[in-house]
Amino acid sequence: MTYRSPVTDIRFILDHVVPLAPVAETEMFAEATPDMVEAILTEGGKLCDEVIAPTNRDGDLTPAKLENGVVRSPAGFKEAFAALAEGGWIGIAASPEHGGMGLPQALNVGFNDMLSGANLSLQLNPLLTQGQIEALEHHASDEIKALYLPKLISGEWSGTMNLTEPGAGSDVGALKTKAVPNDDGTYAISGQKIYITWGDNDCVSNVCHLVLARLPDAAPGTKGISLFMVPKLIPDDAGKPGVANSLKVVSLEHKLGIHGSPTCVMSYEGATGWLVGEENKGMAAMFTMMNNARLNVGAQGIGVAEAAYQQALAYAKDRVQFAPIVEHADVRRMLAGMKAEIFAARSIALACGVAIDMGRATNDANWQARAALLTPIAKAYGTDMGIRVASTGVQVHGGMGFIEETGAAQYLRDVRITTIYEGTNGIQAMDLVGRKMMDEGKAAFRLLQEIEDEAQGAREAFPVLAEDVWQAAEELREHTEWMVSQGMQDRFAGAVPYLDAFARVLGGYYHLRAAMAEGRDSARGHLAAVYIRRLMPAYAASLAEAKEGAEGLYALSVEDLEA
């Protein structure tokens, strides 16, 4: 199977569906001209297709290994990572001040989408580094910035996020890792962290750990958490990797998928750390890291779905049962559905990227609220969709899909983690109906109004599709009005289906925009009809579930669940 990066679709979406043009009109992103966008996506796509994608199976077949305390990457990863680093791809969205390209996040999302389709395991390495770069840009001292950012942006060093501990997952505030002040202004970090992605690797000359830890006598919970930079090798006076810090990789996890990505159990034993941001304000910095990562995890789901789709389509064209199976109605249904869902999720993720860029460049609170609203949707829908599409990809292959050599199953195994990490999709949904509705739904209503207005304007050209989208947005608006008057428990009980409904309405909206750009009898017009008529209607069932609230769930006691 030859993976081909979805350059055309990403370009089309940024041109017509969620236009990047207003971003390029800002001073901050003036360099993001159409020519630059074209060059970035084309060159990035080429790298993904020719250099990165060929390493994907190797990552699965020869997983990362821990040898004498050092992680060995799978065959080919070192070279592929070097190509990524040399091209400056890690720092697409990083500040030019320290060597980044300073381009819009929307382009970074597009690149992460393509890179995830090429090799999800490898993509995780720069993804975590990107989160760290953003956290340092916002919260670190000038000294730390000057020392670490150029190396992280160039890919000389890589970054990790150390949040989770055995007893502290979603409840980050329960973490126990300790930070004790040393006399020289540094801190001694001690504790165990788990699920540390790319916690060590031989693609880079140093690994920089951002570690959440607790100062002596810090307040309990999230208010007593501070963030520290804890490098594997302590930089010497010249900024070169020096003596080894007191930390180690204890073991690698044996996982369902992303075998190429080493998931480490880390032990810190009085390791030297430098405070990032203020004492006890670690959560704010963590959210900076995670916000970037959440959107780009959404892009992971989309990228893997794209690769799974391409492979399923190639197989369906090739495989003859009576006729090439792509001609069978049910296979056609599966493939068209996959393509339509990918387009919807990709549009949502890029819309979120554009909103982030507009929020940063203009400081407009509405854009910032739009970005905040779209982030959990982009993450959860992109990854839920990724699992659905990868599973359908297996199904299209029939028996061959269950055979590992085919590669279809790897996509399913790999993408399965994406609904879990960077905050489970349940957490994303609770963020949507909770924090993101603290404005009483204002940001949501603004977006829904925009959808209704657009659908209104599209009625003449697309009487059926426009009416469907308008109606769906209207029902979602009504539901949202009802929801913001409910207590948190009832919101939370319906959070996941509510998010799904929101995403489907958005997907229908963006498909409608695509159809408007290309016309009714275009391929995009037909694909829009597939989405709006066949896949979007599930929003109603999701809203029905969301409206049930919590009571019925708790009517079943734990004993009832066990019976």
Add this chain to the structure above:
Amino acid sequence: MTYRSPVTDIRFILDHVVPLAPVAETEMFAEATPDMVEAILTEGGKLCDEVIAPTNRDGDLTPAKLENGVVRSPAGFKEAFAALAEGGWIGIAASPEHGGMGLPQALNVGFNDMLSGANLSLQLNPLLTQGQIEALEHHASDEIKALYLPKLISGEWSGTMNLTEPGAGSDVGALKTKAVPNDDGTYAISGQKIYITWGDNDCVSNVCHLVLARLPDAAPGTKGISLFMVPKLIPDDAGKPGVANSLKVVSLEHKLGIHGSPTCVMSYEGATGWLVGEENKGMAAMFTMMNNARLNVGAQGIGVAEAAYQQALAYAKDRVQFAPIVEHADVRRMLAGMKAEIFAARSIALACGVAIDMGRATNDANWQARAALLTPIAKAYGTDMGIRVASTGVQVHGGMGFIEETGAAQYLRDVRITTIYEGTNGIQAMDLVGRKMMDEGKAAFRLLQEIEDEAQGAREAFPVLAEDVWQAAEELREHTEWMVSQGMQDRFAGAVPYLDAFARVLGGYYHLRAAMAEGRDSARGHLAAVYIRRLMPAYAASLAEAKEGAEGLYALSVEDLEA
């Protein structure tokens, strides 16, 4: 995790939801008294819990191996299989004439459900043997019956089904394996077969292959296919395994899941075979095998879902994040949904079993049509649901779910095959809207009428739930009326969502019956509300998709799909 067979739920369903009582009133199944049912399920459950389930992880960790042409089962499988065989469990539904228990298929379905939850890989061994037993009972000569049936039923020997070839999957008629008549009435079988489940094993002293092959000058397609018994070791005059036949296991597949079950590539090189049934009538015998297997593959999905659910619930009670996560609304939603879906699918499968038994015992055409109608629904919904629930099981575990040692991921990997084999779920759905609607929907309408009548009667006790079920059945009836007037291409394009809608309405109906039996404030009443109010409503979206027909799918050309 300690697996506990769902004896209580199966008993309850057979008592109150899809009563076995009418079956026990027939002469054929007079032995299936309540005491016998109790004894069978309790003893079967005990065997599954204590002897079979403890081998499940070993099957995954130490897969079946091919050593010098012989398959070695995983650790513990031989002993577990011996216990199954000794208890007579392989022949629960087999004719007493050759040593079977002659009990209803409904009980066999219940047992297969429990056994699949305990160890899916191992369950496949007797499952295939059961299909072979049924094929021989219906189609083989008395000589073959006398020789093979007692050994298959006792578990001394095991059976396989050899249909698929590299170019002939869903298109069985494309197969190329040859059968050339020998002078002594036997046939020389030559060809390659793939995906042969338990194609060899060391749990038994002989492996009996039922092989589809083509006589010289046979008609092309399915009309030129005959069925042959091709034993691994040719029985001597005393019926003992004698000289080796000219067949071999070429290799084992490397699969996503069911690692404990050897999936063989088989090569027949002029192997001696005996005709089963008439020349060129092999497809009929194959359908006998497959019909049994299809329903019991549905039971596989249900059993694995049960095991995944139990493990997720145990984890959710134990894992504390703020509070035990079972107390979080979204986790509660996931668990309640899993339990409700399992109950729905289990009821459908047992209803199908009861219909098969009634059809056999009474020869009533309505019961037979009911069985035929429910078989593809039981298979497809049981297995689709199995994947959904196993995937949700992973999600409930959070990051732990992605770690292989947890075991949650194994359920997802194992169950993923069930929507593919014994006819993909797409094929099941086409069977439903095609062959099973050749009566212009009569069997479906009879069932829907029954649902509407029951719902009508339940309105007083359950005003909301009964109305929901009535309404859903009514919409399904209207859709079915419309559908039977459509051509096959349009039916096929909507077959999968139509089947899903049908299953959800049935699920709602059976939940309503359960609620009626126990009352509104009972655990089953609450669970019924979860299903009917939260999960059943997706039927409407499925019907909307089904109603779109084929046109919109083909409006997207293959080139459009590639763009």
